[in-house]
Amino acid sequence: MPDKVHSEHISMGFFAWVGTASLRILRIVGESMMVTFEAFSYMRYLLTSRRARAETVRLMYEMGICSLGVITIVAAFTGMILALQTGIELQKFNQEKLVGAAVLVSMLREMGPFMTGLILAASVGSAIAAQLGTMAVSEEVAALEVMSINPVRYLIMPRLAAMMFVTPLLALYSSALGVGGGAIVANTKLGLGFYTYFDWALRFADTKDMWVGGFKAWLFGVLITMIACQVSLAARNGAVGVGLATRRAVVVSFLAILIVGYFVTSLFYQ
Amino acid sequence: MIKFEQVTTCLSGRNILDDMNLHVKKGETLVVLGPSGAGKSVTLKHIVGLMRPDSGHLFIGDDDITVAFGDNLARIRDRMGFLFQGGALLAWLNVGENVALPLREKTQMRDDEILDLVHEKLRLVGLENDFDKSPSEISGGMRKRVSLARAIVMTPEVVLYDEPTSGLDPVTSRKIDELIDDMRAKLGVTSVVVTHDLHSALSIGTRIAMLYNGKIIELSTPEELLESDEPRVREFLDAQYITKTGPWERGR
Numbered sequence: 001m002p003d004k005v006h007s008e009h010i011s012m013g014f015f016a017w018v019g020t021a022s023l024r025i026l027r028i029v030g031e032s033m034m035v036t037f038e039a040f041s042y043m044r045y046l047l048t049s050r051r052a053r054a055e056t057v058r059l060m061y062e063m064g065i066c067s068l069g070v071i072t073i074v075a076a077f078t079g080m081i082l083a084l085q086t087g088i089e090l091q092k093f094n095q096e097k098l099v100g101a102a103v104l105v106s107m108l109r110e111m112g113p114f115m116t117g118l119i120l121a122a123s124v125g126s127a128i129a130a131q132l133g134t135m136a137v138s139e140e141v142a143a144l145e146v147m148s149i150n151p152v153r154y155l156i157m158p159r160l161a162a163m164m165f166v167t168p169l170l171a172l173y174s175s176a177l178g179v180g181g182g183a184i185v186a187n188t189k190l191g192l193g194f195y196t197y198f199d200w201a202l203r204f205a206d207t208k209d210m211w212v213g214g215f216k217a218w219l220f221g222v223l224i225t226m227i228a229c230q231v232s233l234a235a236r237n238g239a240v241g242v243g244l245a246t247r248r249a250v251v252v253s254f255l256a257i258l259i260v261g262y263f264v265t266s267l268f269y270q
Numbered sequence: 271m272i273k274f275e276q277v278t279t280c281l282s283g284r285n286i287l288d289d290m291n292l293h294v295k296k297g298e299t300l301v302v303l304g305p306s307g308a309g310k311s312v313t314l315k316h317i318v319g320l321m322r323p324d325s326g327h328l329f330i331g332d333d334d335i336t337v338a339f340g341d342n343l344a345r346i347r348d349r350m351g352f353l354f355q356g357g358a359l360l361a362w363l364n365v366g367e368n369v370a371l372p373l374r375e376k377t378q379m380r381d382d383e384i385l386d387l388v389h390e391k392l393r394l395v396g397l398e399n400d401f402d403k404s405p406s407e408i409s410g411g412m413r414k415r416v417s418l419a420r421a422i423v424m425t426p427e428v429v430l431y432d433e434p435t436s437g438l439d440p441v442t443s444r445k446i447d448e449l450i451d452d453m454r455a456k457l458g459v460t461s462v463v464v465t466h467d468l469h470s471a472l473s474i475g476t477r478i479a480m481l482y483n484g485k486i487i488e489l490s491t492p493e494e495l496l497e498s499d500e501p502r503v504r505e506f507l508d509a510q511y512i513t514k515t516g517p518w519e520r521g522r
Contacts, residue, residue: 138356139354139355140358142320142358146318146320146347147347147375147376148348149372
């Protein structure tokens, strides 16, 4: 009898834990969605506020141009690795001419947005989380609220607008560089002519690949910004809290990019 | 002007504010004293709606801030200025831009009008030559003065001060005290000051409230506070070497 009571107690504890965790996740998701909708609703200020426009342009430069170096290297090498790996296998079947198609389609649909998303989550997402987290713990966010300056409008909206604009462009840039890197490897390692490489690449690629990749990158930009903002504005306990918020922002963004990336692909290609 | 009615706030199972009743009169400077963790900063956060009580009501004039949201809350907050303990200046804006921030974001004033007003407020706090400096280039006392200039730039009816003299040297502390007193004397501002600094409290307060475990255990004028026989008040006074017969004299 005591064993039965004990096991019932354990199972109730488990269900209570699941219930509490589910409610907590639902609350976080609900709050994040409300903040996201609020940030979108403030986009109208880009038309009326000179400061909002100037801040957004500054952030575009900071997020986009300043990320170009690392994206260039990562994208070029991603394309080169893709070309080398697929080329070696395709050579076994005398089909190395298809390397360009494999690289272009992979970069446009998946690797371009994916690599861009990961790089921006690690660089821009962490920077947003650290900055806003520091502002939260040093009462700067509270100061904005007291001045009736909405932090979502003042801090989050320009970051969201900038990321929504630069992420698809960077993904496209990254895809182009990957294809370029792949072309060099295909030419030097597989002996494939540039014309053949690009000719076969363009035969297989579709404009749908480009806009689906662009949409995916756009969505990653929204996710990275909103996760970083949401997590960091809840930061407490000084430097330790800022560190935790930054780490959480990067980890959650990585997971969100992987999971959302899969569902977007399955939505458009099944 | 500010009225707490049976305000109770519980955090982590402890009553930070316990059935608090308090009335801050228009034009007075009420100083809230108390040991760390007594609920002083929480009191200020309730006044500006950064925290909401579990029960009770808090009126700013005729408006109940505990039930105000959105535009209504913004309208009430527009009547208040807040000096944060660390200044809470935005790091990427210079001193002048920090003071100009509420004007740029909330008014339709022209740039030259904003600049004139910002220079006027910076002159009031003695920082007219520091317009272009960044917050990281100025001292803690200067940061607090910039924060004060920002708090009063919209000409609020109420200014709230969270530990305005903490971490400052005695000379700078007295300058801040003079500024707070000037706000009341020259501009008729209603002030609530949270501090540990008894010298400051006795200099600037028209009334002093002693907060202990979320309850107000003493509410009196500075002169009455010095005569108080409440043991916890006496302990607080003794800890800063202030006695009934001591050399303390009001600084004004």
